[in-house]
Amino acid sequence: MIASKKTERKAKVKIDPEKCIACLECVDLCPMGCIAEGNETVQIDQDECVECGVCLRSDICPAEALHMPEESNKYPRSIRAQFSDPGVEHPGLKQGGRGTEEMKTNDVTGRYRVGEAGFVLDVGRPGVGARLRDVEKMYKRLVLLGIHFEEKNPLRSLLKENDKTSFQEEVLNEKVLSIIIEFTVPSSRIGEVLDELKKCAAEIDTVFSLGLIDKVSEEGSMKNREIARALGYCSSVNAKVNVGLGRPPAKF
16 A cells, blocks of 8 residues: 555654653543553553544644654554544545545535435544454445445455455454445335344444435435334434535536
């Protein structure tokens, strides 16, 4: 995997014990809670760190003890920043924001259409994160349903070259702040997908939020939401619209 200029600076965050004065300013700042007081200094749990870069960007360390050695920017560790730091450009898709525009650009991309249900799963969250082995468990279950995954999603870069149903072995233990899975199914299959996701929730050691995407009809109705409500799933209505100034609207 070739890193872009924006990702070259990302490596394994470390604390210089010679500079650290154990002021603990960085401890409460860490979204993953993996910075803690150690023996006369502050230490980072490298296995739990997701390389989100919050501690560095805050410039909170008065002794400048936080740093990222260039030599530690190696694959697969470099994956962590690509999925955890919105300021890092994904090398495959050449865009930040954790590598995906999600459903916000639907007015100009036309990803989700009438008669289809879009799903966005945000696996992991601050304080919990997600191991890629758990994300793979969800992905494999969804593959068996024969759904259509969004192609412009960085998750696809994790798949094996000759087996698009599994992740590369070397990435499974990597941990990220969160990762987005996007796919579409015919609206008639909403119940089937929701039932499968309930099974997934019981098998993974993390959490995920679920977005069900609807194309609002000219009359203002939302068919997908009505289907979900009829199946006993409650939802809140949230609008995410990016009109894409300078780009022509999609033709539905």
